[in-house]
Amino acid sequence: MSKIAGKTIWITGASSGIGKSLALALSSRNCNLILSARNAGALQEVKSLCGNGDNIAVLPLDLNDHEGMNEVVNKAVSHFGKVDILVNNAGISQRSLIKDTDFSVYKKLIDIDYLGTVALSKEILPHFIQNQNGHYITVTSLMGKFGSPYRSGYCGAKHALHGFFDVMRMEHEKDGINVTLVCPGFVQTNVAKNALTADGSPQEQDDVATQNGVTPEYAAQKMIAAFEKNKFEVYIGGKEIKGIYLKRFFPKLLHKVVLKSQVR
Template identity: 80%
Template sequence: MSSINGKTIWVTGASSGIGKSLALKLSSYQCNLILSSRNKEELLKVKELCGGSNTISILPLDLTNHHQMEEIAEKAISKFGSVDMLVNNAGISQRSLIIETKVEVYEQLMQINYLGTVALSKAILPHFIANKSGHYVTVTSLMGKFGSPYRSGYCGAKHALHGFFDVMRMEHEKDGVKVTLVCPGFVQTNVAKNALTADGSPQKDDDVATQNGITPELAAKKMISAIEKGKFEVYIGGKEVKGIYLKRFFPKLLHKVVLKSHVR
């Protein structure tokens, strides 16, 4: 029997991309789902695609509203009486050179990708501790492990998530709290189109690497496998995953490989 059965799972960024695919796959399990994003209409569509049952609830959420996270967490808990797992999937990417990027863009990336995720995770932590059980599944990126041009602020925010959640795991293992960090590479989503450019406007255009990435359905499948195995970290993607090991053992070689890749 799957360890997911019987659990209540809260997924952020559930209206599209990996989050949507994860919700669809999880809906085939015997679990309760809470689906969050800023777009209520899209969440309702995802709920219907998942079967529209009373085991699926939507909860609109904007990660920039840090001061509202405790209230949001209470609402999530009230949906089914408990939350067993929080999937921190919501976020936004970037495509701009450092020299051209406004500081306000870096602030926005940190507000959403890092501080919003931290605020939400802290808000649900007392509930996990009280239950002596809880699982954070935080979607970072391969860019949380090594860097790439045009993604400086995105890389910075994702690296920060690794630092925070590694400590979360250490401090609260005694409380039954688990942490799985999910590091996708290129996945066929709208991440590039929605990415912030130097002035904070969306890029609107896709890129070849993203178009040629793995499907969000495959990413979701691999995520569920990692969750069930209780992995600390999982790396998901194509050949770009090799960058993890190049960074660890041959950092200068990785530097040369990334510069030659012309990834935009």
């Protein structure tokens, strides 16, 4: 992986799921890793599984702490002297109908999934500009391209990320900065269990679609291939990827297909 060798890669949401699998996959690629999430203990476990501790730093991060991003970016840069790639993977999902959902749930989804990601990405931008080099790998979702019931706030936050990072790419291509948007469908992670319900409490149960999704190891390999090729977007999943093209060419048909699927 010549384009990754020697790079410093910062992964948020690295304590489980896709972030953990990405850290494990990259740990043998001769690069430096910075692992971030809220749970420092879980991050230490991931670090121990990676095996090359000298090349891995653990940096706790809460995306809801927008004001603390300057300090956390400075710490990240101090570990290895630079950051080449920021993988914006952390976030939270939702499972509740609009009519039942408390407004505070929407605010939390925006604060974490959208504003937290924007705050971190904006704070590291001067570092990327100074180095005339940088790559944002932002994990959105297929829900950032089309919608599905029970995910209104999640879809809204993920759609917003596409708008922001498309402009980031346009404005800073001249500064050697790249942007890859990663859009997973169903992946076998705890995303459904951790999803917020109508009152803001976690769902605490899985769903069949997530259980039958692709593995996080598969998703990690697809991500690595995508940012090695500097793709603008990559779609990861099974038949749900077809929704991208139905939305573009046959939006009414997609509407019927999604409603018929009864996916929760």
